[in-house]
Amino acid sequence: MNRRLLLPCASAFALLISLTGCGQNGDGGIVIGEFASLTGKEATFGISSHEGTLLAIETLNAAGGVLGKKVELLTEDNQSKAGETSNVVNKLISKDGAVAVLGEVASSRSLEAAPICQQNGIPMVSPASTNPKVTETGDCIFRVCFIDPFQGTVMANFVTKSLKATKVAVFTDVKSDYSKGLAKFFKEGFIKNGGQIVAELDFNGGDKDFKAQLTAIKSATPDAVFVPGYYTDVALIAIQAKQLGLTIPLCGGDGWESQTLLDIGKDAVEGHYFSTHYASDAASPGVVAFVADYKKRFNGKVPDAMAALGYDSAMFLADAIKRAGSTDSKAIRDALAATKDFEAVTGKIAINAQRDAVKSAVILQVKDGKFKYLETVAP
């Protein structure tokens, strides 16, 4: 054989042999996989949710684990990059032998992971992907958060009834499926309530200058602006809106909830409203304990909604494993689907036929540099 042909062939066969190796299981523990965006553009959300999940697993193990076994959490970073998630999830399932997978915040990356989990019959629980499409993939995909149609309607009703607004401008992050989805359902709900959308402007997540769009919004003279973005962008939007003399209330969704919104936005975010999963100032013992534990574990950081949902996703899965009484993926899936009254930090969860969490939303207002609880909206 020619030497030139030898090299590619030899390397190919070496590769072939190295690839047939099988995955090995952990040392007797229950292996749970987690994929999260720990680096890259959306790292700040991924890290929050990962910290929540980590706290949940540590809490479980400190209390003796699940079914008498330690829970082993394997976390893989997808760098907030499309295309990376599928490798990561394949690794967690096929190489590491995860019995269930947790992840992730961004719906677009959950959507990439979902078909893989489904094909392998491994249950997947998303902490915070609110896009309805995520769980449509198949019967193995679950989530512990409410979905965009619910949240959008809640805010539409709030804006119509409590704020008495009839003309609203919508300011969407076109780069984010979350923002677009929420905006769509808000618009539908608001128009159904007899309201009028007077301006629709877009920004790209990560932008720092919003004055062009805000000037256009101002000239349309709405009663309120719906900004379904993430807190990093929303804080800057609020600051620049205030500079331009836009004094009407801004409203948004769960993407707002973070201490960072207050730290950056300061007085510019005062008086604005948003819907979210839970109120960290709520008096319920579950929330109080969670907030205290989280602060203790992560240097006094106040947990945001992503952290709470990350915590819930792990606890929800652990609960299902306990009820299933086994670590068989099929049994876990069935137990997850049968969840009725799971007491989570972010409220009571029931799983419906679409494998979405049916739970209530809360509406908060920024007041005196804090999130103030206004009302709870039941589904």
Add this chain to the structure above:
Amino acid sequence: MDWLLQQLINGLALGSIYALIALGYTMVYGVLRFINFAHADVLMLGAYAAYFLAPAVSTVFPLPSLTGALIVTLLSVMICTGIGILIEFLAYRPLRQRPRLTVLITAIGVSLFIEFTCQHEAVFGADTKPFPQLLPVHDFNLGGLVIGSNDLVVVVTTLVMLAALWFIVQRTKMGTAMRAVSFNQQAAALMGININRIISFTFGLGSALAAIAGILYALKAPGIDPLMGVQPGLRAFIAAVLGGIGNLPGAALGGLLLGLLETFAGGISGLSNYRDGIAFAILILILLFKPAGLLGKATVEKV
């Protein structure tokens, strides 16, 4: 009418920032003929330097105040100048005689290295940090038109920097040497110019500009994160090419033009969602008709 004027103000404010960053790109390009991708990351480092310095400085000079802001900026500029010179020394100097493409890829590598290192929890962490108020702010309201004091500061700084750079390049001994190196490195070396010193100086100056731009950018949008430089960096890069890369007034012009175009496009619903692409579309159109950029000189091919 109000709408148009307000957008004009917004556009000029945004464009000035782009112009300020583009000045740094274009100056380094003018001397070294390569795109310093890490410029945008030095900008980010400048903002972070100010973020960490501000609490220390405020114990002596309470912030927000003009003196305090100037001292914070001065210190950050010094730090970034050092970083810029260090980057050049470690990463680019060994590649001085190599093809430009090699240097370009290295620059991308340096840029990624700074970004990923800074995202690590032990360094800055990936989360957004609130940038402190360095300058007292006041919004001037002129019959419905709003002009922020920060925006005025940006415009003035950009003008001053443009003038200062022009003076350095055209009127000082150092500038003459820079132009000589830009024209022909070998010939310049034969004339007794210390090439290494000139290039270090250029990088230092470029990084100082980046630091100032970073702080001003952070004042305008007071949430800073390790990737904050990427987007304005890319825009400024386009602005520099648009104006004719290597040309100082061209960079300023390109920046202003880009800022205005983006602002007007951003203010129209149905167009604002294409805002990311507009800058590039304009760029391609202009380059089709003027391949060397607006103010760039078309070079005759040497045979």
Add this chain to the structure above:
Amino acid sequence: MSSSLNPSSITGAKRWLIAGVLLAVVVSMFSAQFNRYYLGILVDIGINIILAVSLNLINGHTGQFSLGHAGFMAVGGYTAAKISLVISPMLPPALQPVIFLFALVAGGALAALAGLGVGVPSLRLRGDYLAIVTLGFGEIIRVVVQNMESVGAASGLKGIPKYTTLGWTFGLAALTIYFVSALVNSTYGRGFIAVSDDEVAASSMGINPVRYKVTAFVTGAFFAGIAGGLYAHHKQFLSPTGFDFLKSIDIVVMVILGGMGRTAGVVVAAIILTLLPEVLRQFSEYRMIIYSLLIIVLMMARPQGLFTWNRKKGGAPA
């Protein structure tokens, strides 16, 4: 580049084709026994080989500088995915390979059309200007896709059938390598290298640089489109953010690492750079830092590319 007119290099291309097809056949026979994780990475490798080899035609052989390869990949990927999403429910499953082939070729064709769009302005631009224009094209494609509701816009295109197999991937990778090598090593193809070496000299020798540049862009974009189609049917989900500037950079780094204009080196570089992030996964938080450091160190130590074993040492093209 001083690659001599070695008569055996034409057979060299055929050798790659034989080796590739052989590998594709053998590998697909065993693919059922593979761990899905490794299988996925193998397919990734094949796709990256196609991308790197096709970019090498533009950046390496022809000496242009394109930073928009991810854009062509996006065009091909979305087109192919949309075609199979629309057509496959209407036809019997037995026709699946036919649909897939049609979708891939259609994706490649549309990408080639986009390549024509980039190739034409490239005639007047060079160096950094060309780089920024191609980068711009890539970004514009991404922004357009992000706003197209018919392909899922920002939330992505989901439910794409899983047609991509090892056989398809490596068969097409071998075909790409064969095609590009055969093209460059043909009498006609020497023109690419001439354009890369010295455009003015080439045109004075009667070579039309315009034609070669456009051919390079169109061919390169076609194969990038094919790779995009394979990618879409491999990941089963497409989102616009996957085709940003960083993806283009990844491919450029493969070409540079392998050595501009050296097909064999680029193939090895594509394999290594696909495996590297997976090997470094256990150092997850340091992974990208190591990756970026590696780029810098390699550029200093071996700027001519890591793998230059089977060519005479020559100056890297400027």
